[in-house]
Amino acid sequence: xxxxxxxxxxxxxxxxxxxxxxxxxxxxxxxxxxxxxxxxxxxxxxxxxxxxxxxxxxxxxxxxxxxxxxxxxxxxxxxxxxxxxxxxxxxxxxxxxxxxxxxxxxxxxxxxxxxxxxxxxxxxxxxxxxxxxxxxxxxxxxxxxxxxxxxxxxxxxxxxxxxxxxxxxxxxxxxxxxxxxxxxxxxxxxxxxxxxxxxxxxxxxxxxxxxxxxxxxxxxxxxxxxxxxxxxxxxxxxxxxxxxxxxxxxxxxxxxxxxxxxxxxxxxxxxxxxxxxxxxxxxxxxxxxxxxxxxxxxxxxxxxxxxxxxxxxxxxxxxxxxxxxxxxxxxxxxxxxxxxxxxxxxxxxxxxxxxxxxxxxxxxxxxxxxxxxxxxxxxxxxxxxxxxxxxxxxxxxxxxxxxxxxxxxxxxxxxxxxxxxxxxxxxxxxxxxxxxxxxxxxxxxxxxxxxxxxxxxxxxxxxxxxxxxxxxxxxx
Ligand SMILES: [Zn+2]
Numbered sequence: 001x002x003x004x005x006x007x008x009x010x011x012x013x014x015x016x017x018x019x020x021x022x023x024x025x026x027x028x029x030x031x032x033x034x035x036x037x038x039x040x041x042x043x044x045x046x047x048x049x050x051x052x053x054x055x056x057x058x059x060x061x062x063x064x065x066x067x068x069x070x071x072x073x074x075x076x077x078x079x080x081x082x083x084x085x086x087x088x089x090x091x092x093x094x095x096x097x098x099x100x101x102x103x104x105x106x107x108x109x110x111x112x113x114x115x116x117x118x119x120x121x122x123x124x125x126x127x128x129x130x131x132x133x134x135x136x137x138x139x140x141x142x143x144x145x146x147x148x149x150x151x152x153x154x155x156x157x158x159x160x161x162x163x164x165x166x167x168x169x170x171x172x173x174x175x176x177x178x179x180x181x182x183x184x185x186x187x188x189x190x191x192x193x194x195x196x197x198x199x200x201x202x203x204x205x206x207x208x209x210x211x212x213x214x215x216x217x218x219x220x221x222x223x224x225x226x227x228x229x230x231x232x233x234x235x236x237x238x239x240x241x242x243x244x245x246x247x248x249x250x251x252x253x254x255x256x257x258x259x260x261x262x263x264x265x266x267x268x269x270x271x272x273x274x275x276x277x278x279x280x281x282x283x284x285x286x287x288x289x290x291x292x293x294x295x296x297x298x299x300x301x302x303x304x305x306x307x308x309x310x311x312x313x314x315x316x317x318x319x320x321x322x323x324x325x326x327x328x329x330x331x332x333x334x335x336x337x338x339x340x341x342x343x344x345x346x347x348x349x350x351x352x353x354x355x356x357x358x359x360x361x362x363x364x365x366x367x368x369x370x371x372x373x374x375x376x377x378x379x380x381x382x383x384x385x386x387x388x389x390x391x392x393x394x395x396x397x398x399x400x401x402x403x404x405x406x407x408x409x410x411x412x413x414x415x416x417x418x419x420x421x422x423x424x425x426x427x428x429x430x431x432x433x434x435x436x437x438x439x440x441x442x443x444x445x446x447x448x449x450x451x452x453x454x455x456x457x458x459x460x461x462x463x464x465x466x467x468x469x470x471x472x473x474x475x476x
Contacts, residue, residue: 058371062191066187067184068363070182070186072358073099078171079169080172082129083129100158100182119138120137120218139222148199150200151200152202153203154201154233154236155319156318158205161174163343172356173357183366185205187370192377197381197382199382224325230325230328232327232330232380234377237333262282263320264324273471280452284330289467290467340354385457385465385476388475390470391470392453405439413436414428415430415441415455417451454469454474455467
């Protein structure tokens with residue numbers, strides 16, 4: 001008799017589909033077919049246009065000096081408080097917004113008019129806006145070539161503050177919070193505007209964040225009014241500092257926060273999800289996994305720390321109004337914050353400088369975060385849309401069956417699965433043709449009960465969408 005601790009050979013042999021093809025194979029990596037019908041004809045891109053080569057070139061194009069120029073300009077407006085001067089040409093949020101619009105327009109001229117610049121606005125009153133004030137975003141739109149209604153967004157907020165959130169007059173340089181994010185947005189626009197993408201990319205510079213996340217709502221409302229199918233919002237807020245108040249210096253990691261269950265989940269959906277799982281697999285969460293995989297494959301000495309939480313504890317950011325609108329969204333933030341430089345009056349106490357000044361932004365670190373954003377936008381906008389109407393079955397059988405709605409133009413699909421306690425997708429197989437064309441894959445001898453499953457969509461030239469988790473809990 002084998003000891004109780006000896007794994008059963010019989011069980012291992014009974015599950016051949018579980019040979020361990022590991023995490024995040026490159027989108028074009030070959031793999032066996034899920035149902036034994038042979039690999040799909042897709043995903044064989046090679047040479048200069050292969051996804052990894054494109055992403056590498058995009059990452060290489062990020063220029064720390066361009067980021068510095070944006071930071072210097074924005075800090076130079078003195079304060080960018082939402083309620084500050086909107087008329088002055090040199091000081092206040094009005095001047096900062098107009099300069100941002102000028103930058104987008106200059107980038108648009110360089111790409112033959114590939115960016116449309118719009119300034120959606122709402123007049124807002126609230127706890128931190130006692131009298132009606134206009135909250136205006138500055139937004140550039142790069143239309144997709146084949147599916148312009150599908151939209152991926154990068155955002156950051158241009159407004160800044162000091163200790164008193166209602167103080168609209170004293171200097172509030174906001175170099176890290178959040179000129180750093182705005183610099184990433186503008187640099188992504190400069191680089192990606194040189195290329196064409198299947199889906200639309202939107203670059204959003206938002207106002208009103210510190211007064212109550214108003215600018216995020218303005219853009220989310222605008223997206224809904226335009227009928228955009230928003231696949232992702234990457235909200236960058238506080239992304240330029242690598243020297244933590246806790247004494248840790250770390251320029252090799254960035255946090256990506258993602259909600260676990262959808263903000264719009266209904267009680268009935270919650271009941272099904274609570275029973276069968278899905279609390280770890282919102283589309284936002286699988287967007288975070290997508291970013292972690294891209295960083296792993298593309299960037300050097302830089303990784304994503306996925307945080308399974310909507311934002312920092314009890315705090316918020318402009319990704320929240322997107323989530324509340326039903327759009328997948330994540331927050332990107334440095335790993336070790338220094339609270340002596342966030343939301344602080346400029347001063348020195350006991351020899352310690354307070355305030356969010358330019359001299360303490362780490363340009364090399366900000367460049368890495370910008371690279372992660374740019375390659376994520378490019379990968380999302382080049383790939384097919386995430387899989388739709390994904391359903392799963394196979395209870396009380398030895399096989400797992402996945403079905404979905406096949407999309408025109410999709411060259412193939414990849415089935416992913418992972419242990420229920422694993423943070424990242426672990427195993428994958430291409431869904432063999434013709435099953436993939438019918439929107440169906442069977443994993444022989446893979447037990448539905450023991451894993452979480454998902455499916456991604458592949459383009460003919462090797463781009464891969466984020467993984468969709470079955471049912472309402474995971475749908476994009
Ligand atoms: Zn902020």
